[in-house]
Amino acid sequence: MSLWPRTEPGRLTGCPAIPEVPHARLQAIVFVTGFPAGAWGANCYAVATAEGEDCLIVDPGQASIGPLTDILERHRLRPVAVLLTHGHLDHVWSVAPLTAGKDIPAYIHADDRYRLADIVGTTFSMSREQLMSMTQGALELTEPDDVRILSDGEVLEIAGVPLSVAHAPGHTEGSVAFVSGRDGERPPVMLSGDLLFAGSIGRTDLPGGDPQAMTRSLRSVVLPLDDDTVVLPGHGETTTIGRERASNPFLQDLGSAPAPRGL
Numbered sequence: 001m002s003l004w005p006r007t008e009p010g011r012l013t014g015c016p017a018i019p020e021v022p023h024a025r026l027q028a029i030v031f032v033t034g035f036p037a038g039a040w041g042a043n044c045y046a047v048a049t050a051e052g053e054d055c056l057i058v059d060p061g062q063a064s065i066g067p068l069t070d071i072l073e074r075h076r077l078r079p080v081a082v083l084l085t086h087g088h089l090d091h092v093w094s095v096a097p098l099t100a101g102k103d104i105p106a107y108i109h110a111d112d113r114y115r116l117a118d119i120v121g122t123t124f125s126m127s128r129e130q131l132m133s134m135t136q137g138a139l140e141l142t143e144p145d146d147v148r149i150l151s152d153g154e155v156l157e158i159a160g161v162p163l164s165v166a167h168a169p170g171h172t173e174g175s176v177a178f179v180s181g182r183d184g185e186r187p188p189v190m191l192s193g194d195l196l197f198a199g200s201i202g203r204t205d206l207p208g209g210d211p212q213a214m215t216r217s218l219r220s221v222v223l224p225l226d227d228d229t230v231v232l233p234g235h236g237e238t239t240t241i242g243r244e245r246a247s248n249p250f251l252q253d254l255g256s257a258p259a260p261r262g263l
Contacts (some may be wrong), residue, residue, distance in 0.1 A: 031055075032189075032232065033071055038062030040090035041235055044186075045191065047161055052076040054159035058083045058178070058191055059091040059234060060098050068098070081158045084108040085193025085234060086175040087115025088206075096142040105146040107156075109167060112208075114176025116143050150176055168195045168221045170214025171202035177221055179229075187228040190241075196222055196231060198239035201250045218251060 019197065022256030034045035044064045048055035053245075055077040060068060078103075082095050082175070087108060094116075095106050108116065149154075152167035156178075163178040171194040178191040194219060204211045227242030244251055 002094075008069075031075070034058075034065050034232070035064075035071075036156050036235070037064035037067070038090065042090040043234055043236075044068060045230070045232060046071055046075070046076045046077055046079070047159075047191075048075075048077055049160045054078045054080045056081050056083055056159050056161055056163075058096065058108055059085055059193065060094040062093040064094045065097060068094075076085065081149075082106040083156075083163075083178060084112070085177065085191065086172045087112035087119070087196075088172065088194070089119045091193070091234060092116065092119060096144050099144050099146065103146075106144040106250075107148050107174050109150045109152075109174035111167075111169065112172055113147065113149060115172070115174075116147060136242050146167075152176075157172065163191075166221045168217035170204055170210055170217045171195060172206075172208040173210075173213075175202070175217070182226070187230055188226060189230045189232065190225065192222075192231050192233045194234040196244060196248075197233045197235055197246070198231075198237045199248055200236075201248075202234070222251065 002128050014091050031048045031050055032045055034043050038041065040063035041064060043058055044060050044067075045058040046068070047058060052075070055072070060082060071077070075125055079098070081104060082099055083096065084092055084106060090102065091132065095116075098104065099106055106116075119241060128204045150165045151166060154165040154173060156163045161180070163180055164208055166177045168175050168177050172226075177193060177195050180189040182188050190196075195214075197201075201214065202220065203209065204214050212222045222241065223245070225244060227240065229241040231239045231244065233239065
């Protein structure tokens with residue numbers, strides 16, 4: 001069930017579309033569109049105050065450049081920054097080609113900054129050659145030219161979009177969520193990365209993962225949010241905090257539960 005009327009911007013075959021969200025107010029998240037990118041289906045988002053404005057790109061993953069270019073052209077959006085919820089390659093694959101030579105900075109938390117210098121080595125226990133073979137050689141993994149550091153509690157106001165940064169380690173050391181507060185009748189919005197999904201949470205068994213840190217992040221970042229907060233996750237369908245509070249086993253019982261998701 002979608003929270004808003006659904007469209008199919010850059011939809012990939014077999015993957016759910018992410019809804020476009022128009023709204024009348026300015027200086028807030030009033031336009032969001034996205035798509036699940038590549039083999040891992042990591043959701044890539046374009047966030048703006050309106051069509052025809054500057055925008056933020058969140059988590060440009062594998063095979064995201066083509067669909068993202070179509071979205072930017074269709075909605076006359078101008079990317080001015082890339083926000084990364086964490087440094088795994090399914091979320092940062094295309095950050096370098098997206099930003100190179102365009103004076104577009106990439107933002108990441110200090111604790112995941114090292115991952116951008118070795119995106120493959122800090123995500124997978126496989127060689128670069130193996131990964132290139134798996135992805136038909138379409139490897140675009142180089143370090144961005146302009147990397148800027150995010151800190152917990154920081155408030156970003158880029159492209160007219162106010163977002164607070166919540167450090168949420170657990171999936172990786174430097175995982176973050178981006179939260180836009182309530183604006184009149186518009187509910188809060190959280191871009192959760194691989195912290196929280198519909199019905200699940202991010203895995204903690206990769207290098208840098210920490211189950212105890214994930215528990216603390218869920219308690220300190222997720223549970224205090226209002227029930228009507230819209231969650232735009234790193235994988236899968238849009239949800240709300242209220243829905244997850246009522247049904248997500250990881251929020252009800254942090255013990256045994258269905259397998260977590262995400263790369």
